[in-house]
Amino acid sequence: MVKRTIAIAAVALALGITAAHAQEVKVGVALPYTGIGAEFAQLVDRGMELYLKLNADKVKPYKITLLRRDVKDPSGANAKIAVQELLTQDNVDVLAGWIYSPNAIASAPIVSAGKKLAVIMNAGTAHITNLSPYYVRTSFSMWHAGYALGEASAKILNAKTAVVGYTDFPPGKDSLAAFKRSFEANGGKVIDEIPMGGAGAVPDFTPFFQRAKDKKPDLFFVFVPAGDHAAAVVKTYAALGMREAGIKLIGPGDITQDTKLQAMGS
Numbered sequence: 001m002v003k004r005t006i007a008i009a010a011v012a013l014a015l016g017i018t019a020a021h022a023q024e025v026k027v028g029v030a031l032p033y034t035g036i037g038a039e040f041a042q043l044v045d046r047g048m049e050l051y052l053k054l055n056a057d058k059v060k061p062y063k064i065t066l067l068r069r070d071v072k073d074p075s076g077a078n079a080k081i082a083v084q085e086l087l088t089q090d091n092v093d094v095l096a097g098w099i100y101s102p103n104a105i106a107s108a109p110i111v112s113a114g115k116k117l118a119v120i121m122n123a124g125t126a127h128i129t130n131l132s133p134y135y136v137r138t139s140f141s142m143w144h145a146g147y148a149l150g151e152a153s154a155k156i157l158n159a160k161t162a163v164v165g166y167t168d169f170p171p172g173k174d175s176l177a178a179f180k181r182s183f184e185a186n187g188g189k190v191i192d193e194i195p196m197g198g199a200g201a202v203p204d205f206t207p208f209f210q211r212a213k214d215k216k217p218d219l220f221f222v223f224v225p226a227g228d229h230a231a232a233v234v235k236t237y238a239a240l241g242m243r244e245a246g247i248k249l250i251g252p253g254d255i256t257q258d259t260k261l262q263a264m265g266s
Contacts, residue, residue, distance in 0.1 A: 024063045028086030028116075030079060030097035030107070033070040036200065039227060040099045044121055067092055074169070074199040074225075076106030083107045087114040094119065100199065100225075101125035101170045108132040125170040142174035142223070145252035149221065150182025157248060159183075159218035161191050165208055166223045168195035175223035175252070183221075191215055202228045205236040212247070213240055219248045226254035 029048070031041035045068075052064055067090045069082035079098075086092045087110065095111060095118035098104040104123040108131035111118045120128065120137040124144075129135045153159045162183055166172035172195070180190045192215050197203030212220050220242065224233055237249050249255075 023061060024065055025059075025094065026065050026067055026090065026092040028083070028090055028092030028095045028097075029066050029068045030071050030082045030086065030095065030103070031068065032072055032074075032099055032103075033068065035073045036202075036225075036227065037074070037099050040122070044097070044099070071097070071100075071103055074100035074102050076102045079103035080106050080110055083110045083114075087116065092116065097121055098123040101128060102199070104128045104135070105131060105170065108135065111135065123171075124174070126174050142171045142252075143178040146175040146178025146223070147182040149250055149252065150179040150184075150188070151186050153179075153183055153219050153221065153250060154186035154188045157219060157250070159188055159248065161189050161215075161217045162219045162221055163192040163194065163212040163215050163217045164190055164221045165194040165196050165205075165212060167199050167225060167229065168197060169199050171225075172223050175221075179221050191217055196224065199225050199229075202232050205232055206240070209236045209240050209242065213242050213245060216245075217247060219250055222249065222251040222255060224251075224254060230255045 029045070031044060032038060033041045048066060067086060069086055071079040071082045083095065086095060093116065095116055098107070098120045099122045101123040104120055105125070105128060107118075108128070111134050112132040114134075116134060117136065118132065118134050120135060120139060122139050123137075124140050124142040126141045126143050129137050153162060162179075164176050164179060166176045176193055183190060192212065194208050194211055196205060196208040220237075222233055224230055233255055234249075237243070242249065
């Protein structure tokens with residue numbers, strides 16, 4: 001991911017960075033350094049710093065400088081401000097970041113107006129890359145996991161019925177659509193679709209999971225943002241005895257984030 005960011009920085013040089021900036025490539029990084037996504041920002045930051053440390057010789061004679069702005073939350077409003085400041089105040093050559101899809105969606109008009117390459121490092125809503133000709137995504141689309149898990153649920157887990165629970169924002173809706181299309185194309189049936197709050201704060205999942213349990217599906221497919229949302233999902237699944245009721249829990253890797261496994265209990 002970071003390797004591609006550096007490569008894109010080099011491309012930006014070739015495409016017309018002025019001689020005044022020829023020895024320095026300024027990468028504007030828009031990440032949630034505070035708030036619910038701070039852990040992910042720290043992980044991305046460490047990856048960038050480590051790569052630059054280990055590969056400084058590969059970008060000579062250029063110096064890569066990271067200029068950071070805190071987008072704080074998934075609302076989109078702070079991301080727009082951060083990206084605008086990176087472009088107009090810091091005069092960056094390349095943009096990078098975007099953990100949350102709403103932030104990438106909100107930033108798109110500003111990215112287009114700024115005419116700078118912008119590297120999406122995480123945000124997975126499928127249509128984001130259509131919103132600006134300057135966007136390039138090095139991560140994934142929610143359809144990758146959702147569609148594959150729909151097929152696996154039917155063919156490998158032999159599930160005939162499923163309930164889908166999802167965080168009610170663009171990546172969650174993509175996950176629902178992808179899983180449902182694949183699962184039903186392979187003979188399954190989604191018998192309920194449950195929006196489970198937003199990405200900005202962890203909700204009480206109990207009523208949503210109880211509703212799913214009452215439907216008695218073979219399988220419960222869940223998409224929530226990684227982090228505290230994921231830990232709460234697994235705890236609620238266990239607390240309501242859904243495994244004992246014969247309901248399998250499945251979802252993308254967000255619900256098994258390694259740094260949260262201990263918080264999920266047994």
